[in-house]
Amino acid sequence: MKLSGIQPIQEGKVNLNEQEVWIDGNSYRNKELSFDIPITGTIYGTLLNYRNAYTQLKEAMYQEPYQAPPQAPVLYIKPQNTLIAAGSLIPIPEEEQELDMGAALGVVIGKTASKIDEFHALDFVEGYTIVNDVSIPHDSVYRPPVKEKARDGFCPVGPWIMSKTAVHNPNELEIRVLVNGELRQKSNTNQLIRSVEKLLADITEFMTLAKGDVLLVGVPENPPRVKAKDHIHIEIDQIGVLENTIATEKASVGGRL
Amino acid sequence: MKHARVAYDGLIQEATVNGDGVQLLDGRLVTEDEVVWLPPVQPNTIFALGLNYADHAKELSFSAVQEEPLVFFKGPNTLIGHKGKTVRPNDVTFMHYECELAVVLGKQGKHIQQAEAYDYVRGYTVANDYAIRDYLENYYRPNLRVKNRDGCTPIGPWLVDKEDVHDPMNLTLRTYINGKKTQDGTTADMLLSIPQLIEYLSSFMTLYPGDIILTGTPKGSVDTVVGDEVVTEIEGVGRLVNTVVGEEVLQNS
Numbered sequence: 113m114k115l116s117g118i119q120p121i122q123e124g125k126v127n128l129n130e131q132e133v134w135i136d137g138n139s140y141r142n143k144e145l146s147f148d149i150p151i152t153g154t155i156y157g158t159l160l161n162y163r164n165a166y167t168q169l170k171e172a173m174y175q176e177p178y179q180a181p182p183q184a185p186v187l188y189i190k191p192q193n194t195l196i197a198a199g200s201l202i203p204i205p206e207e208e209q210e211l212d213m214g215a216a217l218g219v220v221i222g223k224t225a226s227k228i229d230e231f232h233a234l235d236f237v238e239g240y241t242i243v244n245d246v247s248i249p250h251d252s253v254y255r256p257p258v259k260e261k262a263r264d265g266f267c268p269v270g271p272w273i274m275s276k277t278a279v280h281n282p283n284e285l286e287i288r289v290l291v292n293g294e295l296r297q298k299s300n301t302n303q304l305i306r307s308v309e310k311l312l313a314d315i316t317e318f319m320t321l322a323k324g325d326v327l328l329v330g331v332p333e334n335p336p337r338v339k340a341k342d343h344i345h346i347e348i349d350q351i352g353v354l355e356n357t358i359a360t361e362k363a364s365v366g367g368r369l
Numbered sequence: 370m371k372h373a374r375v376a377y378d379g380l381i382q383e384a385t386v387n388g389d390g391v392q393l394l395d396g397r398l399v400t401e402d403e404v405v406w407l408p409p410v411q412p413n414t415i416f417a418l419g420l421n422y423a424d425h426a427k428e429l430s431f432s433a434v435q436e437e438p439l440v441f442f443k444g445p446n447t448l449i450g451h452k453g454k455t456v457r458p459n460d461v462t463f464m465h466y467e468c469e470l471a472v473v474l475g476k477q478g479k480h481i482q483q484a485e486a487y488d489y490v491r492g493y494t495v496a497n498d499y500a501i502r503d504y505l506e507n508y509y510r511p512n513l514r515v516k517n518r519d520g521c522t523p524i525g526p527w528l529v530d531k532e533d534v535h536d537p538m539n540l541t542l543r544t545y546i547n548g549k550k551t552q553d554g555t556t557a558d559m560l561l562s563i564p565q566l567i568e569y570l571s572s573f574m575t576l577y578p579g580d581i582i583l584t585g586t587p588k589g590s591v592d593t594v595v596g597d598e599v600v601t602e603i604e605g606v607g608r609l610v611n612t613v614v615g616e617e618v619l620q621n622s
Binding site: 154156180253259322 | 445512513575
């Protein structure tokens with residue numbers, strides 16, 4: 113984990129049930145710690161990798177402008193201006209009323225991965241984190257979603273990287289999204305069309321993933337739609353909880369709760 | 370001044386380039402052939418423009434009138450320096466170059482007005498944003514399999530300070546394959562000018578030093594094959610050389 117005000121990455125032990133973190137033999141409550149962005153590389157997102165999300169678009173895939181279902185993984189980049197830490201404020205642009213919360217499992221790459229095969233794919237993984245792929249709601253997926261997905265603060269990530277040895281099977285993780293304490297979405301990575309391993313193999317066939325890069329394996333269908341002041345809680349089994357609050361753009365530069 | 374990043378004698382270092390050669394910052398003066406040329410900038414966010422020249426859009430059968438500029442991002446894995454080698458997969462039928470003026474930003478800004486846009490520019494370099502059209506699909510198009518491949522965006526040889534480029538909106542761009550001219554255009558034909566692009570992008574996201582904007586290519590993109598030497602050249606900025614190689618170079622011999 114990366115703690116605010118400390119340059120090196122810290123190792124700690126996490127007790128998810130008790131919301132407790134152990135660092136160097138000392139125990140802290142999660143809320144006592146100020147988490148910084150735990151990753152250093154490029155964030156790549158994957159579209160249409162949940163069965164139901166794919167099904168929702170399936171009919172349109174045979175029509176203009178799509179013409180045919182996608183063959184390769186459909187990817188996009190969340191640039192550096194989008195990254196914010198757990199606990200930071202997510203800015204809602206002045207002209208928008210609502211945002212979509214894309215709860216995503218982030219696979220953190222541990223060593224350079226180029227043309228790797230599915231069976232060894234997890235050897236290249238350092239661990240997993242939680243990512244909120246924030247979007248301005250949009251229907252068309254024909255053009256790259258720059259204006260919709262690349263706004264400042266549109267990619268909360270954290271609170272930490274859970275080492276892969278602590279995660280039994282990345283393709284069997286339940287993801288829950290609570291907004292203001294109310295359960296708004298429940299999904300599971302067992303609904304991925306391409307498994308984590310298959311996705312890594314298919315992507316590194318044509319582009320190298322470097323140590324520190326993060327691959328979002330997909331965003332489940334019907335992302336919760338939220339508005340200013342909403343509190344967002346994304347929980348992934350065996351990994352942890354990522355919490356952020358929506359705020360106006362002006363209020364949110366480097367802002368904390 | 371021309372600023373480069375090169376590898377020489379086992380060290381990556383910054384250098385300036387002048388009529389005498391490559392001046393390493395450690396004091397040594399060497400020739401252009403003695404160094405390994407690296408991308409002149411370690412990038413922050415890399416933006417690329419699609420269809421930013423009306424004649425190229427027409428060539429690809431697109432209407433020049435779009436609701437929004439076509440912008441996409443590229444990862445740092447795509448960049449490769451001057452005199453580098455770019456792989457053409459063995460199974461493809463159409464891989465074309467795109468000679469583009471690359472704008473390197475030097476200052477942070479949001480909601481930048483056109484009139485102040487050049488204050489945020491550090492300088493310019495040449496990019497060749499190869500595309501492999503066989504892999505084009507209609508989802509988040511141009512998709513990453515077309516545009517985010519390792520080493521498919523040669524850039525360089527150097528960065529030229531903006532003070533040394535009199536009018537970036539009036540520069541000749543030319544591409545040569547094996548010495549034969551195949552592309553001839555001018556940045557005057559961009560649909561959205563550099564100040565317009567900076568105003569547009571910064572209207573919804575913060576731009577940072579080290580961000581690079583690839584401003585699009587004019588018409589004249591033709592297929593390149595293994596063995597081709599592709600030279601993309603922009604008047605007053607630089608002449609970027611790249612060689613197309615087959616996948617065999619990635620395999621053990």
